[in-house]
Amino acid sequence: TRCSTAIFGCAVIFLWSVANLFFLSQFDGNRTAARADSRESEHREKTISKFYPQILMTPPARCTVDAWSWPYETDCKELAKSLHDLNPAVDKVYKKTLTDPSFIMNIYHPSKDGVSKRIWEDGCWECHHIKTLLYPIILAFLDIGGNIGMWSLSPAAANYRTITIEHLPDNYERFCWSVSKNSFHNRPHLIKLDVEGHELMALVGATQFL
Numbered sequence: 001t002r003c004s005t006a007i008f009g010c011a012v013i014f015l016w017s018v019a020n021l022f023f024l025s026q027f028d029g030n031r032t033a034a035r036a037d038s039r040e041s042e043h044r045e046k047t048i049s050k051f052y053p054q055i056l057m058t059p060p061a062r063c064t065v066d067a068w069s070w071p072y073e074t075d076c077k078e079l080a081k082s083l084h085d086l087n088p089a090v091d092k093v094y095k096k097t098l099t100d101p102s103f104i105m106n107i108y109h110p111s112k113d114g115v116s117k118r119i120w121e122d123g124c125w126e127c128h129h130i131k132t133l134l135y136p137i138i139l140a141f142l143d144i145g146g147n148i149g150m151w152s153l154s155p156a157a158a159n160y161r162t163i164t165i166e167h168l169p170d171n172y173e174r175f176c177w178s179v180s181k182n183s184f185h186n187r188p189h190l191i192k193l194d195v196e197g198h199e200l201m202a203l204v205g206a207t208q209f210l
Contacts, residue, residue, distance in 0.1 A: 074190045076176035083173060092177060097150075098123025099130055103157040103184075106177035107148060108170075115147060125150040134158050146190070149175040156187040165191045 096104050097119065107116035118125050133141075133154055141155040146164035148171050156162045156179075166172045172190055179188050 072191045072193045074172060074176065074192050076179040076188065076190055077185050079173065079176045080180035083177075093120075094181065095120050095123070097154075098127075099154050099157065101157045103153055103182045104178065105149070105153060106174040106181065108174070115150070119150065124154075130154050134160070146175060147171055149178055149188075152188055153178055153182075153184070156184045157182065159187065161187055161189070163189045163191065165193060167193055 093107050093109055093116070094104050095107055096102055102123075105119060107113070107119050110117040110120040115125050124130050130150070133151065140161040140163060141152065143152040143162065143164045146152050146166040149164065152162040152164040152175070164175065166175065172192060175188075175190055179185060179190075
C-alpha cells in the first residue's frame, strides 16, 4: 500500500511538472511572438519614415498633400519653363476640350496615340465618364495612372484639387504643359512615381489626406 501511494504521488508530481513546462513554453512562445510582431512593426515604421518621414510626423487631422507626396511631387510650372528654355520651338499639339468646364489640353499627335486621337476628334477621352465625374467629388480627386491628364485636369478646371500619379516622362511633361497653359498651378499635384514595390508606400499617406 505504501509503495502504491508513493508511486501514485510520484506520478502526480511528474504530471504536474510536465503541465507546468507545457504552459510555460506556451507563455514564452506567445511572448516571443509578441516581441517579433513588435520588432516587425517597429522596422516597418522606420522603413516608412526613411522614405516618407512626414507621413509619421504629421497628425492625420492636419495632413496636406505635401505630407505624403514629398519627395515625388513635380512643380509643373518649373518643369514647363525648363522644357521651354531647353527647346522653345518644341512641337506641341493643343486641343480645347468639350468638357464642362472646358480647358486647353496638350496631347500627343493624334496619329501616334489612341487617347490623344479620341481627345482630338471627340473633345475628350471617355466622355460618358467625364460628364459624371465631378458630382461625387468632396475634397480632392486621386488619379492613379494619370496618363496625359484627362481625368485629372477636368476636376482641376472645375476648381477641385487633384492628385495625379504618373511615371512616364512623356506623359507628365504633357500634363505639365496643360497645367501651365491653363494656369492651374494651385490645384493639380503631379506625383512622379511608378506604383509598384516600395513606392506603394507613398500611397499610405493618401488615406490620411483624403
